[in-house]
Amino acid sequence: MSALLHPLAEKALAVRARSSGRAILGITGAPGSGKTTLVRRLLAALEPVMPGRVAWLPMDGFHLADSTLRSLGRLDAKGAIDTFDGYGYLATLRRIHAETTHTVYAPDFDRVLEQPLAGGIAIPPSTELVLTEGNYLLDGSAPWSSVRAELAEVWFCDVPDDVRRERLVARHVEFGKSPDAAAAWVESVDEANARRVQSTRDRADLVVETTVAAG
Known part of the structure; x- marks a missing residue:
């Protein structure tokens, strides 16, 4: 466990210890702020301590399908808050708390598709502990x-804007966009979403500097 993540893993364990039932720890931040990488590192640190008792629920699985977004005229805004099934996500969180005697299945998101x-x-x-990450928590x-x-x-998750934008462009290129198309998408879509998410920063219980992480 790295020097950076050791105290965060300890904090996550403390969140679980303070909860009478299952605990759900939310990881939020603007697109490209390092949420996914932070969760992966926390999982790697926590799994040896609580094997089989920690899980990950990304909010990305609650993206509306492209066919639905197309019918709504929102395909070109994919990633905006109204392009997610927010009520479905909320219902799943409630199921995680309430349904503890059987497996709760939730949607995932395929980055290639x-x-x-x-x-x-x-x-x-x-x-016992679920890590859930997404933009609009x-x-x-x-x-x-x-x-x-x-x-x-x-x-x-907090990171300088220039680092965050660079990560986003690289991610869009990795999954099929040309560099110019990736940069245009970041400026026209991702940045509007980022401003909305960053306006919620002061509501967080903890701000994590994620300059060394990506996601």
């Missing part, structure tokens, strides 16, 4: 304002 995959994530009865609009009540804590 850029589509959600039904039932791609399994949260078994043994799970602290947003004040419905239904997102109700999401916060399901989370024991929310940590905000």
Whole structure:
């Protein structure tokens, strides 16, 4: 465990210890702020300590399918808050708390297909701590304002804007966009979303500097 992540892993364990039932720890931040990499490193640090008792629920699985976005006229805004099934995400968080005697299945997201995959994530009865990450966990609009009540804590990933934008362009190129198209998407779509997410920073329980991480 690195010097950076050791105290964060300890904090995550403390979140679990303070909860009477299952604990859900939210990781939020603007697109490209390092959420996914932070969660992966936390999972790697926590799994040896609590084997089979920690799970990961990315909010990305609740993206609306491209066919649905096309019918709504929102395909060119994919990633905006209204292009997610927020009520489905909220219902899944509530199921995770309430349904502890059987496996809870949730959608995953395929980065190559850029589509959600039904039932791609399994949260078994043994799970005690769920790490969930996504952009809008602290947003004040419905239904997102109700999401916060399901989370024991929310940590905000913070990174300089130039680093974040560079990561986003590289990610879009990796998954098929040309460099010019990737840069245009970041400026026209991702940055508007980022401004909305960054406005929620002060609502977080902890701000994590993620300059060394990507995601």
